[in-house]
Amino acid sequence: MDFQLSEEHNMMRASVKQMLSTYEHRKKEWREMTHRDHNFNYELWNEFANLGLFGCLVPEEYGGNNSGLLALTLAFEDICALGFSPSLMLVTCMDTACILKNGSEEMKRRIIPGVLSGKTILVFAVTEPNAGSNTFRIETVAKRNGDSYVMNGQKTFITGVEVADYMLVVARTTTRDEVVAKNLPKSHGLSLFLVDPKSKGMTKTPIPTVATEGVYQWQLFFDNVEIPAENLVGVEDQGVMAMFTSLNPERILVGGICCGMAEQAITMAVNYAKERRVFKDTPIGAYQGVQHPLAEAKIHLEASRLMTYRAAWAFDQNLNPGIVGNYANQAKLLAADTALEAVDASLETHGGIGFAEETGLAQLWNGARVLKTAPLNREMILNYVAEQDLGLPRSY
Amino acid sequence: MHIVVLVKQVPDWDIPPSSFKVDEAAKKVVPPQGVAPVTSQFDAIAAEAAMRIKDADATTKVTIMSMGAATARDVIKQGLAMGADEGVLLTDAAFDDLDSYGAATVLSTAVKKLGDVDLVLTGRQAVDWDSGVTPTLIAGMLGAPVITFGKRVAVAGGTVTVERVLPDSLETVEASLPAVVSVSNELGEPRYPKLPQIMAAGKKQVTTWAAGDLGLDAGTLGQKLTLEALYVPVVDTKVEIMAGDTPEEQAMALAKRLQDAKLI
Numbered sequence: 001m002d003f004q005l006s007e008e009h010n011m012m013r014a015s016v017k018q019m020l021s022t023y024e025h026r027k028k029e030w031r032e033m034t035h036r037d038h039n040f041n042y043e044l045w046n047e048f049a050n051l052g053l054f055g056c057l058v059p060e061e062y063g064g065n066n067s068g069l070l071a072l073t074l075a076f077e078d079i080c081a082l083g084f085s086p087s088l089m090l091v092t093c094m095d096t097a098c099i100l101k102n103g104s105e106e107m108k109r110r111i112i113p114g115v116l117s118g119k120t121i122l123v124f125a126v127t128e129p130n131a132g133s134n135t136f137r138i139e140t141v142a143k144r145n146g147d148s149y150v151m152n153g154q155k156t157f158i159t160g161v162e163v164a165d166y167m168l169v170v171a172r173t174t175t176r177d178e179v180v181a182k183n184l185p186k187s188h189g190l191s192l193f194l195v196d197p198k199s200k201g202m203t204k205t206p207i208p209t210v211a212t213e214g215v216y217q218w219q220l221f222f223d224n225v226e227i228p229a230e231n232l233v234g235v236e237d238q239g240v241m242a243m244f245t246s247l248n249p250e251r252i253l254v255g256g257i258c259c260g261m262a263e264q265a266i267t268m269a270v271n272y273a274k275e276r277r278v279f280k281d282t283p284i285g286a287y288q289g290v291q292h293p294l295a296e297a298k299i300h301l302e303a304s305r306l307m308t309y310r311a312a313w314a315f316d317q318n319l320n321p322g323i324v325g326n327y328a329n330q331a332k333l334l335a336a337d338t339a340l341e342a343v344d345a346s347l348e349t350h351g352g353i354g355f356a357e358e359t360g361l362a363q364l365w366n367g368a369r370v371l372k373t374a375p376l377n378r379e380m381i382l383n384y385v386a387e388q389d390l391g392l393p394r395s396y
Numbered sequence: 397m398h399i400v401v402l403v404k405q406v407p408d409w410d411i412p413p414s415s416f417k418v419d420e421a422a423k424k425v426v427p428p429q430g431v432a433p434v435t436s437q438f439d440a441i442a443a444e445a446a447m448r449i450k451d452a453d454a455t456t457k458v459t460i461m462s463m464g465a466a467t468a469r470d471v472i473k474q475g476l477a478m479g480a481d482e483g484v485l486l487t488d489a490a491f492d493d494l495d496s497y498g499a500a501t502v503l504s505t506a507v508k509k510l511g512d513v514d515l516v517l518t519g520r521q522a523v524d525w526d527s528g529v530t531p532t533l534i535a536g537m538l539g540a541p542v543i544t545f546g547k548r549v550a551v552a553g554g555t556v557t558v559e560r561v562l563p564d565s566l567e568t569v570e571a572s573l574p575a576v577v578s579v580s581n582e583l584g585e586p587r588y589p590k591l592p593q594i595m596a597a598g599k600k601q602v603t604t605w606a607a608g609d610l611g612l613d614a615g616t617l618g619q620k621l622t623l624e625a626l627y628v629p630v631v632d633t634k635v636e637i638m639a640g641d642t643p644e645e646q647a648m649a650l651a652k653r654l655q656d657a658k659l660i
Binding site for chain 1: 432433469470473474477569587588589590591592594595598
């Protein structure tokens with residue numbers, strides 16, 4: 001077993017760090033811009049594109065560099081460890097993976113170049129008021145009408161619609177009633193579409209939230225929105241499998257983000273604990289009451305890294321998506337818990353100054369807390385592991 | 397135009413001072429655990445200088461050459477990812493712990509073996525030992541002119557033109573090719589490789605030469621310098637508060653204190 005990263009991974013990490021180091025002086029400004037004002041950081045987005053990060057999952061024949069999900073995961077980790085945000089790169093890359101796996105050749109040639117250059121931003125629209133963790137309850141419908149589909153329904157908590165060029169929307173092309181009536185598998189009837197958020201018939205309402213960096217969350221209403229048939233991603237009614245090709249990378253990349261957040265929080269705490277003196281001339285880092293929570297967080301971070309890297313490796317090796325999903329879910333759960341644990345320990349180490357805006361720790365806590373619940377909450381992951389890994393019966 | 401860039405792998409200079417340790421008995425630096433060695437700062441800038449020449453003339457061939465342990469392959473790959481064409485690793489037990497003269501002997505012999513080299517670019521000094529004499533020694537062994545502390549390097553018509561950094565000014569000098577030029581940090585930040593270049597570099601081969609390939613052996617690489625001792629100097633820091641009721645009095649006290657200490 002070889003735990004060494006490749007030369008390419010190490011060089012890529014060095015490039016990410018070198019690029020970000022040139023923006024160290026902008027970090028505070030950008031934090032205010034994204035956290036407080038919810039403005040999208042196009043400047044950093046273009047740097048990500050320039051570095052080639054959008055091409056990690058894209059084969060060379062489509063202009064990518066095919067360095068893989070592990071490379072992208074490491075980049076996400078480093079970006080967050082250095083106090084920056086990958087922002088919508090997560091959803092744009094997971095949508096890209098889905099298009100590459102399921103989209104038509106024409107769609108790949110049409111969409112991927114824009115993604116690689118940073119000009120095309122993709123977001124993901126699955127959640128509905130009555131369909132969160134249970135995707136099969138999706139009610140938004142898309143009915144074929146000649147050379148197009150007509151979409152009606154609503155979505156909620158959709159991230160970044162205001163800057164998106166396309167949304168990857170999950171909708172029903174066969175209703176649940178029809179699925180039941182025809183005795184079809186419950187996974188039947190869902191389809192994926194690329195939808196222009198500026199399409200006629202779309203209404204967008206922002207949902208005020210905290211912990212959303214640089215973009216807003218949105219409620220969307222589709223009122224006879226016409227979608228060109230060529231924007232169907234994959235096969236009609238078979239969208240569930242297509243959707244899962246993007247969900248595995250999503251969870252793995254979230255693992256990378258959480259590892260980076262934990263690294264950032266621990267580093268800040270360690271630096272502070274070495275300098276801060278409260279009693280006599282002893283730095284507080286010498287007290288075991290301060291050391292142990294940070295040491296525990298560090299151990300959990302190392303475990304999270306191993307699980308996240310294994311999941312990314314499994315994806316890059318094209319292992320069975322079920323196996324990858326199992327690894328990805330477990331990694332996401334542990335990494336998200338670890339991020340929260342590390343930020344909490346860091347806040348405790350800092351004391352009052354940890355809540356000052358200038359440290360960024362309170363904002364980091366918000367971000368880490370969101371990832372405990374999103375994109376898939378702990379309970380659903382535990383259900384999945386209990387059923388899939390342990391073979392326990394299902395209760396719901 | 398064929399440019400050879402000499403790069404050295406050194407311990408990461410960006411580590412905290414507390415992580416820097418030496419083995420005084422063995423007279424060696426103890427590599428910091430968990431911190432990967434890196435390309436010497438000025439050598440990466442030399443690679444940048446080469447790439448700027450290649451940017452201006454795409455027919456330019458750039459070879460990255462490094463002498464060191466097998467891990468020095470990493471710094472060669474870094475140069476390849478910046479856009480260089482070929483890599484040469486010089487590694488042999490006989491090359492371990494060489495002084496500047498020995499290193500220059502190996503490197504100049506390897507450059508001669510390549511045969512068609514027009515320009516050798518180096519950093520102004522390696523950031524581990526900071527001797528700064530290897531570029532000049534190499535030039536002497538090659539019988540080529542040397543220009544040091546380059547801020548800007550351009551080649552045209554068999555001539556290299558270098559704007560070089562002096563303590564209080566700049567000067568521009570020319571030399572006929574082949575030549576050796578060392579560059580300084582004033583040249584600018586080295587570019588960071590993009591992912592497509594990094595992936596492409598992974599497919600480029602690195603040629604490895606040992607002492608035998610260069611017709612060298614430990615006997616021909618005798619040390620000119622003797623390392624007497626290696627240690628981390630103890631720096632004693634004290635704080636003195638200048639007495640005085642007004643800033644002017646404090647300033648006068650400070651001036652007198654510095655004068656007494658013969659610092660001004």
